[in-house]
Amino acid sequence: MISVLFGPEKGFSSDVIVVLDVLRATSVIVTALANGALLIKPVSSIREAVKMKKEGYIIGGERSAVKLQSFDKGNSPLEYFDVAGSKIVLTTSNGTRLIKKAMKYSKNIIAGAFLNLTEIVEYIRNVENIILWCAGNKREVSYEDTLLAGAILEKLNRIGRRDFHDSALVALEFFGRRKEIKFRGTHARRLIGLGYEKDVAFCSQVDIYSVLPVLREDVFIKR
Ligand SMILES: O=C(O)[C@H](CS(=O)(=O)O)OP(=O)(O)O
Numbered sequence: 659m660i661s662v663l664f665g666p667e668k669g670f671s672s673d674v675i676v677v678l679d680v681l682r683a684t685s686v687i688v689t690a691l692a693n694g695a696l697l698i699k700p701v702s703s704i705r706e707a708v709k710m711k712k713e714g715y716i717i718g719g720e721r722s723a724v725k726l727q728s729f730d731k732g733n734s735p736l737e738y739f740d741v742a743g744s745k746i747v748l749t750t751s752n753g754t755r756l757i758k759k760a761m762k763y764s765k766n767i768i769a770g771a772f773l774n775l776t777e778i779v780e781y782i783r784n785v786e787n788i789i790l791w792c793a794g795n796k797r798e799v800s801y802e803d804t805l806l807a808g809a810i811l812e813k814l815n816r817i818g819r820r821d822f823h824d825s826a827l828v829a830l831e832f833f834g835r836r837k838e839i840k841f842r843g844t845h846a847r848r849l850i851g852l853g854y855e856k857d858v859a860f861c862s863q864v865d866i867y868s869v870l871p872v873l874r875e876d877v878f879i880k881r
Pocket residue numbers: 679681682683684720721722723724733750751752753754793795796845848849
């Protein structure tokens with residue numbers, strides 16, 4: 659059975675959990691690994707991230723969408739092209755918190771974005787129980803994560819999967835009504851207002867990377 663969780667509140671166990679935070683945490687994770695980062699460690703707090711600096715990590719993340727003082731990088735995927743060979747610790751408002759939560763519910767967690775859409779589908783196509791877990795925006799449903807859930811489901815549907823929970827059917831039908839990958843929600847508008855329009859455009863690209871971030875212990879590495 660394939661289910662979609664539209665926000666971070668309620669979780670349950672599953673064979674695989676695909677964490678979706680299109681704007682922008684999972685797009686950052688995919689981009690960093692595609693550009694040669696060795697690993698990305700998601701953490702919930704700023705303090706945990708800062709501690710890792712001494713261990714040679716690049717520290718990245720945001721609060722209220724803006725790079726933190728004393729951090730090396732923010733939460734823009736465009737800042738993660740020059741990370742070959744590095745270890746990164748990442749803390750963000752929605753995405754990294756959801757990843758930590760998802761760890762309670764599955765040993766098999768992957769990070770999904772439009773950037774690696776086909777890689778996600780290839781990995782989960784034969785898995786029995788799947789949750790597509792949307793990070794959402796400030797604990798609410800987000801347009802772009804729901805759209806990605808629908809895009810994944812459409813591809814699964816095309817290859818014959820039909821075991822969709824009602825939540826999955828809702829996301830699938832939502833995606834089916836959209837003709838383009840364009841983010842019309844609050845989070846995209848807010849990021850554009852803050853000057854991050856290039857991030858929004860970058861994160862709406864489909865399949866520019868053939869990379870799948872898988873969580874091993876508590877760090878994402880390339881599969
Ligand atoms: O940086 C982002 O895009 C958001 C921050 S906020 O929700 O806009 O304040 O973080 P994320 O965890 O990637 O949703």
